[in-house]
Amino acid sequence: xxxxLLFLPELLLVASIMAIPALYIATxxxxxxxxxxxxxxxxxxxxxxxxxxxxxxxxxxxxxxxYIIYSHFKLDTFSQLFKIIFVLTALTVSVLSGSYFxxxxxxxxxxxxxxxxxxxGMMLVASATDFLTLFLGIEISAFxxxxxxxxxxxxxxxxxxxxxxxxxxxxxxxxxxxxxxLLYALTGSITFEGMRSFFxxxxxxxxxxxxxxxxFISSLFILAGLGFKIAVVPFHAWAPDVYxxxxxxxxxxxxxxxxxxxxxxxxxxxxxxxxxVSDEWKLILGIIALASMTIGNLAAITxxxxxxxxxxxxxxxxxxxxxxVPALTDDAVSGAIAxxxxxxxMKGGAFVIVAGVGAAGLxxxxxxxxxxxxxxxxxxLSMTVCLLSLVGIPPFAGFISKFLLFYGTLQAGLxxxxxxxxxxxxxxxxxxxxxxxxxxxxxxxxxxxxxxxxDIEFSNAVRYISFLTVLFLAIILPLFWQSLFEIxxxxxxxxxx
Amino acid sequence: xxxxxxxxxxxxxxxxxxxxxxxxxxxxxxxLMSIEIMLTAANINFVAFSSYYHDLTGQVAVLFVTTIAAAxxxxxxxxLLSLFKQRDTIELDLLNTLRW
Numbered sequence: 001x002x003x004x005l006l007f008l009p010e011l012l013l014v015a016s017i018m019a020i021p022a023l024y025i026a027t028x029x030x031x032x033x034x035x036x037x038x039x040x041x042x043x044x045x046x047x048x049x050x051x052x053x054x055x056x057x058x059x060x061x062x063x064x065x066x067y068i069i070y071s072h073f074k075l076d077t078f079s080q081l082f083k084i085i086f087v088l089t090a091l092t093v094s095v096l097s098g099s100y101f102x103x104x105x106x107x108x109x110x111x112x113x114x115x116x117x118x119x120x121g122m123m124l125v126a127s128a129t130d131f132l133t134l135f136l137g138i139e140i141s142a143f144x145x146x147x148x149x150x151x152x153x154x155x156x157x158x159x160x161x162x163x164x165x166x167x168x169x170x171x172x173x174x175x176x177x178x179x180x181x182l183l184y185a186l187t188g189s190i191t192f193e194g195m196r197s198f199f200x201x202x203x204x205x206x207x208x209x210x211x212x213x214x215x216f217i218s219s220l221f222i223l224a225g226l227g228f229k230i231a232v233v234p235f236h237a238w239a240p241d242v243y244x245x246x247x248x249x250x251x252x253x254x255x256x257x258x259x260x261x262x263x264x265x266x267x268x269x270x271x272x273x274x275x276x277v278s279d280e281w282k283l284i285l286g287i288i289a290l291a292s293m294t295i296g297n298l299a300a301i302t303x304x305x306x307x308x309x310x311x312x313x314x315x316x317x318x319x320x321x322x323x324x325v326p327a328l329t330d331d332a333v334s335g336a337i338a339x340x341x342x343x344x345x346m347k348g349g350a351f352v353i354v355a356g357v358g359a360a361g362l363x364x365x366x367x368x369x370x371x372x373x374x375x376x377x378x379x380x381l382s383m384t385v386c387l388l389s390l391v392g393i394p395p396f397a398g399f400i401s402k403f404l405l406f407y408g409t410l411q412a413g414l415x416x417x418x419x420x421x422x423x424x425x426x427x428x429x430x431x432x433x434x435x436x437x438x439x440x441x442x443x444x445x446x447x448x449x450x451x452x453x454x455d456i457e458f459s460n461a462v463r464y465i466s467f468l469t470v471l472f473l474a475i476i477l478p479l480f481w482q483s484l485f486e487i488x489x490x491x492x493x494x495x496x497x
Numbered sequence: 498x499x500x501x502x503x504x505x506x507x508x509x510x511x512x513x514x515x516x517x518x519x520x521x522x523x524x525x526x527x528x529l530m531s532i533e534i535m536l537t538a539a540n541i542n543f544v545a546f547s548s549y550y551h552d553l554t555g556q557v558a559v560l561f562v563t564t565i566a567a568a569x570x571x572x573x574x575x576x577l578l579s580l581f582k583q584r585d586t587i588e589l590d591l592l593n594t595l596r597w
Binding site: 132135136139143146147150153156157159160161162163164166167170171174175177178180181182184185188189190240241244245 | 501505508512515516519525528529532535536538539540542543545546550552554555557558561562565568569572573575576577579580582583584589592594595596
């Protein structure tokens with residue numbers, strides 16, 4: 001098979017990004033855009049699955065990697081795994097948007113175009129081999145999501161959230177770019193491979209000189225931009241506002257897709273490129289992880305808007321994932337990859353329910369979840385599974401990935417830096433703390449009586465997606481946890497060598 | 498003779514000016530302009546070290562960054578315009594409907 005065919009999933013998205021505006025000119029039918037977006041994403045998803053299992057030298061099960069487009073693109077297990085997650089998230093969001101927006105909601109053609117281009121940006125980030133492609137991918141995805149957050153022009157909250165997201169996002173991406181330019185100034189190369197060999201040379205004293213301060217400062221700058229994407233503590237202020245203000249399908253994309261993209265970029269930069277100089281950034285990442293999980297969980301307790309509560313919980317989850325990065329061992333990193341993926345499912349699933357409840361006219365406060373079980377058993381069950389999975393209660397998928405993450409990091413701490421053990425202990429304590437506010441929602445759903453009428457129609461899309469979420473988080477992943485672990489192991493090897 | 502260090506000093510001064518502008522200003526348009534100054538600071542590093550290493554990658558990067566900056570302004574002004582239509586102001590202190 002010609003290896004440039006492997007670019008087909010992305011090319012499909014590009015074609016569709018151009019096709020939807022053409023559809024807008026040709027027809028005035030709002031349904032056609034959503035059908036076009038759904039079909040493209042489903043086809044792209046099927047292609048990615050096909051390439052994953054294709055019995056050829058490019059099969060990603062056997063951990064080979066292929067370079068395409070003048071080696072600006074690298075396709076390996078790690079990148080393909082996350083592309084599948086991104087496309088799946090976008091497909092969910094696209095299906096959900098079809099039922100969430102009214103039939104006559106204006107600007108739907110723009111909305112679906114932006115959704116596809118945001119997904120395209122995420123996929124570029126997953127296979128980038130140099131900082132320029134990485135930065136371009138991040139920006140394509142970010143610009144599209146700025147516009148998507150502010151896309152309801154008549155809604156005051158949506159516009160305010162968009163303005164905040166844009167200003168903070170543009171500031172932090174300028175900081176990242178400055179960090180990248182400092183690294184270019186130091187190493188004279190912009191590819192990950194070139195920088196890695198420079199840093200390894202520095203470590204083995206092949207390259208002479210003391211560049212500790214420059215490396216420290218540029219890693220701080222880069223961390224400021226990527227930390228904004230994954231919403232960790234000093235850079236988290238936008239997350240609650242945007243998650244609350246944006247239309248809920250967009251929030252789903254940000255919480256599940258955009259966050260995973262941030263982690264992909266972070267892993268590529270810190271675990272591959274700057275691995276040899278880990279002494280410079282280890283401690284700062286540890287401090288950020290600790291602050292992020294503690295502040296996220298403490299702030300989530302007092303929230304009374306479900307979007308804000310889930311935003312703070314997602315800040316805390318980013319803190320858990322980040323403890324594996326200073327650990328730097330294969331086991332810890334594969335735990336982090338597993339938790340990033342499972343987090344996309346749990347958070348995405350929870351926000352789908354939020355969108356369904358909101359679209360049914362029940363509102364977005366915590367009180368609107370009172371008596372949800374009496375209204376729809378399935379939605380309440382799905383929300384419960386997602387929330388318990390976020391805490392890490394045993395039978396669910398969140399437990400497995402969190403266990404892998406904490407266990408791998410603990411092993412690294414026992415054999416290396418002892419302060420990493422403190423991070424693991426803080427993570428376990430924080431999980432216990434987070435039980436409080438998740439259980440509050442579950443108590444509201446099952447133990448309280450519904451205010452108002454019991455017969456509320458939830459849309460079919462929400463019901464199907466929540467059924468699939470339950471199936472995935474409570475049955476499939478817990479049963480096949482070993483293959484999940486093996487895939488993450490393969491991805492780690494692909495990432496770190 | 499101009500050493501590479503002079504370029505780094507110059508670009509970091511520009512960077513600080515830009516960051517100061519973002520933090521201090523209350524007008525969203527001025528914040529947008531300050532962000533452009535920060536991107537220019539990164540561009541100066543790229544161009545300077547591109548000629549220092551005799552490597553064209555840095556200059557290509559600058560072309561891409563300039564494009565990104567233009568797109569950023571376009572998106573930003575569109576969002577700020579729709580904010581202005583609703584509130585008749587783009588003072589950043591007044592963005593306080595969403596808060597805990």
